[in-house]
Amino acid sequence: GQNIDQPTEMTATEGAIVQINCTYQTSGFNGLFWYQQHAGEAPTFLSYNVLDGLEEKGRFSSFLSRSKGYSYLLLKELQMKDSASYLCAVMDSNYQLIWGAGTKLIIKP
Amino acid sequence: GAVVSQHPSWVICKSGTSVKIECRSLDFQATTMFWYRQFPKQSLMLMATSNEGSKATYEQGVEKDKFLINHASLTLSTLTVTSAHPEDSSFYICSAPTSGADVGEQYFGPGTRLTVT
Numbered sequence: 369g370q371n372i373d374q375p376t377e378m379t380a381t382e383g384a385i386v387q388i389n390c391t392y393q394t395s396g397f398n399g400l401f402w403y404q405q406h407a408g409e410a411p412t413f414l415s416y417n418v419l420d421g422l423e424e425k426g427r428f429s430s431f432l433s434r435s436k437g438y439s440y441l442l443l444k445e446l447q448m449k450d451s452a453s454y455l456c457a458v459m460d461s462n463y464q465l466i467w468g469a470g471t472k473l474i475i476k477p
Numbered sequence: 478g479a480v481v482s483q484h485p486s487w488v489i490c491k492s493g494t495s496v497k498i499e500c501r502s503l504d505f506q507a508t509t510m511f512w513y514r515q516f517p518k519q520s521l522m523l524m525a526t527s528n529e530g531s532k533a534t535y536e537q538g539v540e541k542d543k544f545l546i547n548h549a550s551l552t553l554s555t556l557t558v559t560s561a562h563p564e565d566s567s568f569y570i571c572s573a574p575t576s577g578a579d580v581g582e583q584y585f586g587p588g589t590r591l592t593v594t
Contacts, residue, residue, distance in 0.1 A: 467585045
């Protein structure tokens with residue numbers, strides 16, 4: 369079957385760095401997405417990786433290794449507003465999105 | 478875990494025709510379902526909130542007469558794109574919260590890719 373695994377919850381300190389991992393097993397691969405979602409709001413697109421390597425975008429970076437079926441989202445200089453759920457999703461060979469359950473990130477002062 | 482399904486997963490239709498997309502919660506009841514649209518490499522954009530037994534709530538800029546939503550039961554919501562045009566080609570995704578309002582309890586469907594020719 370197809371599945372996406374990511375931790376359910378993580379806690380980090382304001383100003384620190386946190387890495388949220390995502391492993392996947394899917395039928396084919398057409399890219400991996402990371403989304404941020406605050407409670408009661410629609411998810412916000414953070415990144416899209418289709419080739420191996422690191423994509424940096426300000427305080428957020430996303431890494432992909434297709435051979436390992438692995439990605440991570442790296443958040444630097446954490447701010448309180450970064451408290452949210454982070455969703456990992458993979459687009460399979462049929463262009464369907466396989467969603468992870470999301471990682472709830474709690475930022476403490 | 479909770480599962481949300483969508484049907485069809487991929488549809489191609491001619492301009493001017495209507496297309497119906499179904500969203501089902503398979504092992505839980507959902508009084509509320511959300512419909513999103515996603516263009517390539519862009520964020521999911523919330524289109525409307527579907528409420529069982531009452532009218533849907535549409536986001537600003539979304540034409541309610543074009544995107545008809547029906548939430549007839551606690552496990553099924555449908556989105557009908559009426560008189561589809563090529564600019565309606567997009568990826569449509571539904572989601573449903575289980576119990577409570579915690580984002581972590583919201584489950585997303587696999588999406589429906591609509592291509593209008």
